[in-house]
Amino acid sequence: TQLLEQSPQFLSIQEGENLTVYCNSSSVFSSLQWYRQEPGEGPVLLVTVVTGGEVKKLKRLTFQFGDARKDSSLHITAAQPGDTGLYLCAAIISSGSARQLTFGSGTQLTVLP
Amino acid sequence: KAGVTQTPRYLIKTRGQQVTLSCSPISGHRSVSWYQQTPGQGLQFLFEYFSETQRNKGNFPGRFSGRQFSNSRSEMNVSTLELGDSALYLCASSPVWNTEAFFGQGTRLTVV
Numbered sequence: 001t002q003l004l005e006q007s008p009q010f011l012s013i014q015e016g017e018n019l020t021v022y023c024n025s026s027s028v029f030s031s032l033q034w035y036r037q038e039p040g041e042g043p044v045l046l047v048t049v050v051t052g053g054e055v056k057k058l059k060r061l062t063f064q065f066g067d068a069r070k071d072s073s074l075h076i077t078a079a080q081p082g083d084t085g086l087y088l089c090a091a092i093i094s095s096g097s098a099r100q101l102t103f104g105s106g107t108q109l110t111v112l113p
Numbered sequence: 114k115a116g117v118t119q120t121p122r123y124l125i126k127t128r129g130q131q132v133t134l135s136c137s138p139i140s141g142h143r144s145v146s147w148y149q150q151t152p153g154q155g156l157q158f159l160f161e162y163f164s165e166t167q168r169n170k171g172n173f174p175g176r177f178s179g180r181q182f183s184n185s186r187s188e189m190n191v192s193t194l195e196l197g198d199s200a201l202y203l204c205a206s207s208p209v210w211n212t213e214a215f216f217g218q219g220t221r222l223t224v225v
Contacts, residue, residue, distance in 0.1 A: 002155075033213060042117070042203050042216030043156075088156065092212075098169040101146065101205075101214055103156040 003027060004089055004104035012110040016078050021107040023089030024071040030092070032072045034063055037086040037106075079111045115140065117206050117217035125223045131192040134220045138185050138206030144168075145187040146214060147179060150201040159202075162187055194224045 005024045013019055023032065031050040035043035047056050049065035049072060056063045060083075062075040076083055089104045118137040126132050138145050147159040158171040162181035179189040185206075191198055201221050205214035 035216075040218070042205070042219050043214075044216070045213050048213060090214075100158045100161060100169050100171070102158065103148075105155045 002105055003102055006104040006107050010108045015111055015113050018077050020073055020075045021087055022073050023104050028069050033090045035088040043088055081111045081113050084111050117215055119204050119217035119220050123221045126194050128194055130194050133188055133190045134202055136187045136204030139215055142206035142208050143185055144207040146205045147189050148203045196224050199224045
């Protein structure tokens with residue numbers, strides 16, 4: 001079982017449509033990150049949310065951290081083909097003195113022209 | 114500022130061989146992490162190094178190992194390659210221990 005569950009797994013939409021993808025967990029996180037990965041490239045950090053209820057905007061992308069800091073959403077307004085990619089949420093998981101960045105399974109978004 | 118550089122970009126190896134992948138982090142970054150990405154399992158954490166010390170290790174067999182040098186460059190080694198080791202291996206660097214990660218383009222390893 002994934003610690004971070006992302007939905008939907010795949011999403012194909014037309015240019016100009018709006019969409020929301022979700023990242024859910026039963027655990028509480030001190031922060032949560034969103035990355036986008038394009039084919040043949042490594043993931044690129046989009047945003048970090050740290051406060052429960054926090055909303056951050058990055059042009060047409062709106063990120064929200066749940067009040068209980070267990071979940072997050074990414075909303076894209078008027079999607080464009082350039083938004084195509086794999087969207088990954090990630091959280092730093094601590095175990096004793098060890099910490100690691102753990103990723104969700106991702107949402108593969110395709111925006112058709 | 115140069116990004117994270119991984120070499121080689123593509124690699125084809127035969128079962129049973131061993132392979133070494135290299136990662137040069139962003140200048141000034143002391144933390145380097147390695148991940149394996151496959152279609153079925155997604156991004157899986159391999160290990161993380163900070164100041165030449167392995168701080169954390171994921172749930173991978175002992176065939177997977179790594180090290181970090183004094184200049185923060187890192188290598189990972191996979192011995193006795195199996196078909197299932199075919200994957201994109203990603204390296205990420207962070208300014209300090211496991212904060213926001215900056216990824217390289219990855220090394221695509223194919224085991225035949």
